[in-house]
Amino acid sequence: MTKAKYIFYGLAVMTMVSQAQEKKIKKAETKFTNYSYASAISSYEDLVKDGYTEEEIFKNLGNANYLNANYKEAANWYGQLFQLGVTDVDPEYMYRYAQTLKSLEKYEASDSWMNKFRKAQSNDQRALAFSDNQDYLEQIEERSGRYKLKNLGLNSKVSDFAPSFYGKDLVFSTARDSGLISKNIHRWNNGAFLNLYKATGDGEGNFTELDKLDRKLNRKTHESSTAFTKDGQTMYFTRNNSVNGKFSRDEEGISRLKIFSANLVDNEWKNIIELPFNGDNYSVAHPTLNKDETKLYFASDMLGTAGESDIFSVEINKDGTFGAPQNLGPQINTEARETFPFVTDSDILYFSSDGHPGLGGLDVFATDLKNDSGKVINVGRPLNGEEDDFSYIINEETKKGFFASNRKGGQGNDDIYSLIETEPLDFSCHTNIAGVVKDEKTGAFLVDAAVKVYDSKDNLISESRTDANGAFAMEGDCTDGNYKVVATKTDYDEGDKIFATVNAKDATGIEVVLAQTDKSAPIGTDLAKYLNIEPIYFDFDKYFIREDARISLNKVLAYLKEYPNVKIEVGSHTDSRANDNYNLRLSANRAKSTAAYLVEQGIDEGRISYEGFGETQLTNDCSNGVPCTKEQHQMNRRSEFIVVK
Structure with a gap:
């Protein structure tokens, strides 16, 4: 943009012409000070050709070109200014450099300098606007083609x-x-x-x-x-x-x-x-x-x-x-x-x-x-x-x-x-609400979680579901106040997050964490029945863990790992054959070997107690002196897993 119209931005017109005939650098400075930017650019460029690389020269060359809308030239001189490594440059030069880089379509580099400007001038309206709209290029593209x-x-x-x-x-x-x-x-x-x-x-x-x-x-x-x-x-x-x-x-x-x-x-x-x-x-x-x-x-x-x-x-x-x-x-x-x-x-x-x-x-x-x-x-x-x-x-x-x-x-x-x-602008006021839903324990992103936004009066504002990356995005309204994001998912407890909207600014980066629903069995439950697994059976007069028993034991093991606060008591039993004292000792060994298997697989031994009950808790009528088949006696040679906490 030429100065012919730049002056109508509300800035000044200067018609004074310096008559001083001083040395080159003084002459260039005088031209710049007197708003003779076109002439000052030529004089400063001659100085650079002569080997001058002073901070003030690059500043003035950048500014003179910037004010004449020669943005590509301005970007060159601002770039050389920062290459000098000067640490106390006015942050306004960072902003102008960022702006001129856009004229070169170097948006990534421009954003990098805008972030530097934001750190230096955190309360500047331009820094705040950039901070609130870091996806501004995507927003502009959405409104393009009209x-x-x-x-x-x-x-x-x-x-x-x-x-x-x-x-x-x-x-x-x-x-x-x-x-x-x-x-x-x-x-x-x-x-x-x-x-x-x-x-x-x-x-x-x-x-x-x-x-x-x-x-x-x-x-x-x-x-x-x-x-x-x-x-x-x-x-x-x-x-x-x-x-x-x-x-x-x-x-x-x-x-x-x-x-x-x-x-x-x-x-x-x-x-x-x-x-x-x-x-x-x-x-x-x-x-x-x-x-x-x-x-x-x-x-x-x-x-x-x-x-x-x-x-x-x-x-x-x-x-x-x-x-x-x-x-x-x-x-x-x-x-x-x-x-x-x-x-x-x-x-x-x-x-x-x-x-x-x-x-x-x-x-x-x-x-x-x-x-x-x-x-x-x-x-x-x-x-x-x-x-x-x-x-x-x-x-x-x-x-x-x-x-x-x-x-x-x-x-x-x-x-x-x-x-x-060809298409009107959408001036309906709305804010962008975006974030993710995570598993509280693992931090994993939760897919297909239902997400709803409510205002301070519990009115539903918007709803959505999380995508394959656990992310959600919705539109809210522009009313200042507190809002609540509520997320739900099968097998999880409901979770929420409170946020505030001020001056119709977007609310992004919201993180809602959900805890898995506690499905642990109540105290007194036999996990073998609760998990619908095959009973843990033992051979006659033996207490080693059979291969078929390991399948059921591994399901108990998985349950104990999923619910780390659960404690159990392993209760083992015998059939009625042999004398009562022998059967008590045999059942105690069966209980001990069952608990030992779980401990060997990583369960804290403090979570498992065990006891042998001998033939005192038969599952059928096969007591002493009652004739029974081998299969009926097998039903009594077992281990149980009773939840005690």
């Missing part, structure tokens, strides 16, 4: 920008044919001063008969950024502070910007007066009106501005007087440039900014003034790109509009493009 663009045939080889609707016609600012004599060349970028032109339209988007507006409007100053009342009788426009049509400068030699109004009388623009909230020591520019023409919006660096320029509004009273300007606040304004506001009939504010996360240079953003959340949305590609995109206007009924850009492929420094909006 416009059809066309370069207008009325563009020239110089700068054309700031279109505004004037009935069917289009009024815009241009640097064309204002002369190439030295008094009409601006030192900032060696470009001509700006004038207002009107292109006659046919209502179908075609324009003919390009005419320069009234000489009373176009003086020997910059004129730009117009806004017209619906009846076409009043216009507001931007002009340098001037006296008798010539620059008027402050004590620093800077000609500030002001908004003027004019009335159409007998087909001529007359009664040109400056608005009462202008100032000689700050700039006011880019007027636009709301639907009922009760408010004027503009950009300024007046007292109370957060950054280089902010968006303000001012009430227009019924008697034609104005109220006090109001800053639109930190949701919209950052420490960088917010400029070129435009308000639609439905109170959607479009503006350009290089403070909100974007694609590089100035991007066009939108916010719904009717919504208190103030959520700012990047309008996406192809309207936004790696260079400057600005001065957006649109007719909401026809979905047609215009904007300016210095992107590649244009006819001049800045070109005006027509646009057709």
Whole structure:
């Protein structure tokens, strides 16, 4: 973007020319200090060729190119600045370097420098916006593809920008044919001063008969950024502070910007007066009106501005007087440039900014003034790109509009493009709620868990299920307050997590942990029956563990490992053959060998007690002296596993 329009961000115009003929480095510094950036760039580049590698030279070369929208050149010089290894560089250079890297489409490198900037300036609105929107590129892509663009045939080889609707016609600012004599060349970028032109339209988007507006409007100053009342009788426009049509400068030699109004009388623009909230020591520019023409919006660096320029509004009273300007606040304004506001009939504010996360240079953003959340949305590609995109206007009924850009492929420094909006922006306010659900014990991600979000009054806000990675993502509402995420899954106890939403910010990184449902058997239960396993049988007069018994024992083993707090008592038995005392000893050995098997497999011996009951607890009538088959006696030679804790 050229200085021809950069000055209308609410910054200053400087026309002083240093007459000093000092050494090269002093001469370059003087040019830079006097805002002669185009000339300063050439002088500094000569110094670099001569071997100068000073910090101040790289800073000024970066800044001079940045302020002239030569972002790729600026990235080069900022990069060399940081290669010097200087540790106390102002964090603003980190931010500008990050911005210029986007113009090279080096988004990963840009994000890396933004993270450095965030650490250095944690309370900066730009750092906070980046922190809350680290997936900004994905968000921009989601909103992309909504416009059809066309370069207008009325563009020239110089700068054309700031279109505004004037009935069917289009009024815009241009640097064309204002002369190439030295008094009409601006030192900032060696470009001509700006004038207002009107292109006659046919209502179908075609324009003919390009005419320069009234000489009373176009003086020997910059004129730009117009806004017209619906009846076409009043216009507001931007002009340098001037006296008798010539620059008027402050004590620093800077000609500030002001908004003027004019009335159409007998087909001529007359009664040109400056608005009462202008100032000689700050700039006011880019007027636009709301639907009922009760408010004027503009950009300024007046007292109370957060950054280089902010968006303000001012009430227009019924008697034609104005109220006090109001800053639109930190949701919209950052420490960088917010400029070129435009308000639609439905109170959607479009503006350009290089403070909100974007694609590089100035991007066009939108916010719904009717919504208190103030959520700012990047309008996406192809309207936004790696260079400057600005001065957006649109007719909401026809979905047609215009904007300016210095992107590649244009006819001049800045070109005006027509646009057709094919899909509206979604301004319904919502927040992104995202996180994961995990197993409390193992930390494993839980798939297909049901996730619901409730507000502080237990109203269901949104619901979803976790994916293959245990992740969930939902949309919430924008109401400030506490919310609860509740997750459920079969075989797990319900889990929840409380979070808060403030200023419609997204809630991400939420982690809900679920504990497995305790299905341990109650005290007194025989695990052999509870687990529906084959009984642990022993051979006659033996107490070793049979191979068929190991299958059932391993199921008991798995259960004890799953429920590490469970304790059991192994009770072993014999049949009625042999005498009672012998059978007590035999059953005790069977109980001991059964417990030993479990301990050998990793179960803490403190969790297992054992006891032999001999033939005192027969499962059938095969007591002493009762004739029974081998199979009936086998039923009594067994081990049991009774839960005791």
